[in-house]
Amino acid sequence: xxxxEINSKMIExxxxxxxxxxxxxxxxxxYKGEVSFTPNxxxxxxGIASMIxxxxxxxxxxxxxxxxxxxxxFGHGGHHIQVINLTGDTLYVEAxxxxxxxxxxxxxTMFMGSQGGVMGMVRGQVTGQGLFTTTLQGHGAVAVMAHGxxxxxxxxxxxxxxxxxxxxxxxxxDVRNKLSTAxxxxxxxxRGSGEAFQLELSGSxxxxxxxxxEKL
Amino acid sequence: MYGAxxxxxxxxxxxxxxxxxxxxxxxxxxxxxxxxxFLQKGKMIAYYGQMEFNGIGHGRxxxxxRTSFHSPLHASDWVVxxxxxxxxxxxxxxxxxxxxxxxxxLTIRSGNLLAFQPSLALxxxxxxxxxxxxxxxxxxAASNGPVVFxxxxxxxxxxxxxxxxxxxxxxxxxxxxxxxxxxxxxxxMTGLGGASGEEHQFEFVGAGTVLLQxxxxxxxxxxxxxxxxxxxxxxxxxxxxxxxxxxxxxRLPGQLGDLQRRFGL
Numbered sequence: 238x239x240x241x242e243i244n245s246k247m248i249e250x251x252x253x254x255x256x257x258x259x260x261x262x263x264x265x266x267x268y269k270g271e272v273s274f275t276p277n278x279x280x281x282x283x284g285i286a287s288m289i290x291x292x293x294x295x296x297x298x299x300x301x302x303x304x305x306x307x308x309x310x311f312g313h314g315g316h317h318i319q320v321i322n323l324t325g326d327t328l329y330v331e332a333x334x335x336x337x338x339x340x341x342x343x344x345x346t347m348f349m350g351s352q353g354g355v356m357g358m359v360r361g362q363v364t365g366q367g368l369f370t371t372t373l374q375g376h377g378a379v380a381v382m383a384h385g386x387x388x389x390x391x392x393x394x395x396x397x398x399x400x401x402x403x404x405x406x407x408x409x410x411d412v413r414n415k416l417s418t419a420x421x422x423x424x425x426x427x428r429g430s431g432e433a434f435q436l437e438l439s440g441s442x443x444x445x446x447x448x449x450x451e452k453l
Numbered sequence: 454m455y456g457a458x459x460x461x462x463x464x465x466x467x468x469x470x471x472x473x474x475x476x477x478x479x480x481x482x483x484x485x486x487x488x489x490x491f492l493q494k495g496k497m498i499a500y501y502g503q504m505e506f507n508g509i510g511h512g513r514x515x516x517x518x519r520t521s522f523h524s525p526l527h528a529s530d531w532v533v534x535x536x537x538x539x540x541x542x543x544x545x546x547x548x549x550x551x552x553x554x555x556x557x558x559l560t561i562r563s564g565n566l567l568a569f570q571p572s573l574a575l576x577x578x579x580x581x582x583x584x585x586x587x588x589x590x591x592x593x594a595a596s597n598g599p600v601v602f603x604x605x606x607x608x609x610x611x612x613x614x615x616x617x618x619x620x621x622x623x624x625x626x627x628x629x630x631x632x633x634x635x636x637x638x639x640x641x642m643t644g645l646g647g648a649s650g651e652e653h654q655f656e657f658v659g660a661g662t663v664l665l666q667x668x669x670x671x672x673x674x675x676x677x678x679x680x681x682x683x684x685x686x687x688x689x690x691x692x693x694x695x696x697x698x699x700x701x702x703x704r705l706p707g708q709l710g711d712l713q714r715r716f717g718l
Contacts, residue, residue, distance in 0.1 A: 243667075244599045244601065245667075246599070247598065247599075247665075247667035247668075263651065263669070264669075266668075266669065267603060267608060267610060267613060268607070268608055268654075269607050273628060274628060274651040301651065310601070310603075310665065312667045312668050312669070313668065314668055315598055315668035315670050316668070
């Protein structure tokens with residue numbers, strides 16, 4: 238069940254009985270048919286343990302379960318929407334950027350420190366991801382929000398990609414990321430270029446970058 | 454040294470500006486040839502040619518206002534542009550679009566309407582905060598994100614609604630299934646889970662078209678004017694209304710508050 242992009246700020250999802258999807262609360266614009274919207278206590282999938290995990294990690298965004306039969310239009314805050322289709326790999330994204338995703342995807346929480354130890358935690362602070370980030374794995378579609386349009390930059394083993402941490406939206410695939418710093422004496426005396434921190438992504442996969450340095 | 458400026462900004466002059474069409478998605482160009490347009494105050498950003506902008510409601514324009522303007526107390530927010538030339542309209546970088554009505558009717562949120570031809574009659578809708586345009590002509594409206602047209606039956610988030618055409622006025626629809634039953638009771642008592650924010654929609658039925666904007670960001674509402682204070686007029690104050698939550702009564706933590714009360718839970 239994929240999402241259909243109606244325009245850059247609105248998507249249409251088809252809901253069929255037996256398949257549910259999750260969306261951010263309050264992001265429904267309109268619907269046809271008999272569809273119910275239930276606020277999700279657990280903030281996503283998994284049992285109570287996952288819920289507590291998300292609460293602790295600060296990745297518990299208010300989600301709602303969308304069930305029934307019909308079509309639903311989603312959009313939120315005038316943000317641009319990028320639909321990402323996952324085919325078995327893992328998408329790393331901040332929970333508050335999630336607009337909607339298929340119920341078939343496995344939702345998890347990842348500790349930033351598990352990728353690069355202390356530097357991973359520093360990276361989380363700089364990118365605004367915090368110490369934790371949300372992962373979605375499996376086969377299905379995810380609608381991600383961004384400020385300004387989104388471009389997809391492929392990452393190949395020969396060509397790592399450097400991204401401004403504030404413009405980073407999400408990435409998927411087998412990707413290692415590390416924070417590269419170019420701090421010099423100029424930054425110390427306040428004459429820096431403003432681009433001292435960059436996110437370096439290497440491996441194979443894709444990174445999504447928004448055309449703005451504004452956070453959601 | 455730099456080569457030809459291939460993809461620079463497009464430069465318009467009075468000849469190349471489109472006539473009664475969009476310049477880009479945020480700007481609309483109106484061509485006046487001795488004709489008149491109504492526009493909301495402050496939405497003109499530039500013009501070429503000889504034009505006059507007159508506040509309405511006095512003197513010369515009395516007849517015009519009488520025939521095509523039916524919310525008299527709201528008239529001070531509008532001006533009439535007349536003359537000849539081209540005029541650019543825009544509104545805070547919102548998406549702007551024009552719509553043609555042919556002997557039709559369309560109801561639109563008051564803040565979204567930018568300008569209209571005097572061949573259309575502007576009337577206050579009996580739905581508060583909305584205006585109805587009747588007749589044949591062109592009007593310009595703004596929206597947050599492109600407008601999407603849908604056909605009823607459909608239920609629409611109140612904030613995403615821009616307007617509707619040719620179909621009966623909407624009614625309120627409430628989804629509160631999750632607030633009932635055992636889990637609903639637990640939810641109500643503990644406040645766990647909160648509310649989905651989608652309990653309330655506008656429901657459209659019948660034949661027609663519903664206009665939606667692509668986000669839930671509302672545009673500032675324009676006053677549509679008062680309605681006569683008489684019984685039978687919605688919002689007219691014929692019957693003293695009830696307030697929302699009584700003041701001075703603190704809400705317990707975990708209560709869904711007004712929402713529950715409204716559903717009688």
